[in-house]
Structures are given as structure tokens and as C-alpha cells.
Amino acid sequence: MPAGVSWTSYLKMFAASLLAMCAGAEVVHRYYRPDLTIPEIPPKPGELKTELLGLKELQREPQDPTLPRTL
Template identity: 75%
Template sequence: MALLLFFSVARMPAGVSWPRYLRMLGASVLAMFAGAQVVHQYYLPDLSIPDIPPKPGELRTELRGYKFRKEAAAALQQLEAEQKVD
């Protein structure tokens, strides 16, 4: 009884009632889960675990955006060089 009375009377420091606080908490958690799902659908992380772990220094990660920009810059330089020759 005392616990029920505490939750019905007590207010949070910002002046928000407990039911409203719990609704905001639930909405925040659902938004966090939805955002994580969207990010994982967009980036498609590789969650596979290799049978034999790589040795130190053997694992190579690839930054696709950086690699794409580097290839695009090289192609642009090659195109500019071809146009100067003509």
C-alpha cells in the first residue's frame, strides 16, 4: 500500500509523473532498438566467425568509402592525363 501511495504521490525532479516517465522511457528504448535495426540493415555487418582466428597483423579491414574515393581519384587523374595527350 505504501509503495502504491509513493508512486501515485511522488513526482520526479523535473515535475513529471511516474506514468509519463515510464512512457517516455519505453518510447526511448523502442526508438533506440528501431535505430539499431535500421543501422544494421543499412551497413550489413559481417557477423560470421571464422573457424581459425587470424594471427596478429593478419586481419585486414577495408574502408569501402575510402577505397572508392581513391579509385575514383585515380580514374580521374588517368582521364585527365589522356585528355592532355590528345
């Protein structure tokens, strides 16, 4: 008896948690729709461009060292 409960209760809780985990993963993948395609030719070094939108906004603003930083 793991954790002081009967095997039937343990297996029921294990099955319920496994089902909930799989259902949650399915919901997340349906919501975000990841691109799972594999390109024929991988990009060359330096060719793959990714953008960090928060960083892009910070770089756009002029930075004056005399002004206090705000969030």
C-alpha cells in the same frame, strides 16, 4: 516522481525512447549489414589486412614539400 513529472508520463517517455533506440539500431544494422560470422581459425598476427581508403589515396599522390597542401 522523477524530474517533476508523474510516473505514467515518465514511463511513457521511457518506453518511447527505448523503442526509438531499438528501432534505430535495427535500421542501422539492416543498412550496413555487419559481418557477424566468427571464423573457425583466427588469423595469425600480421595476416589480417585492413585498408584505410583515405590514407591509401594520400600515399598514392607524390608529395612535394615545396607545394602548399590542399584539402
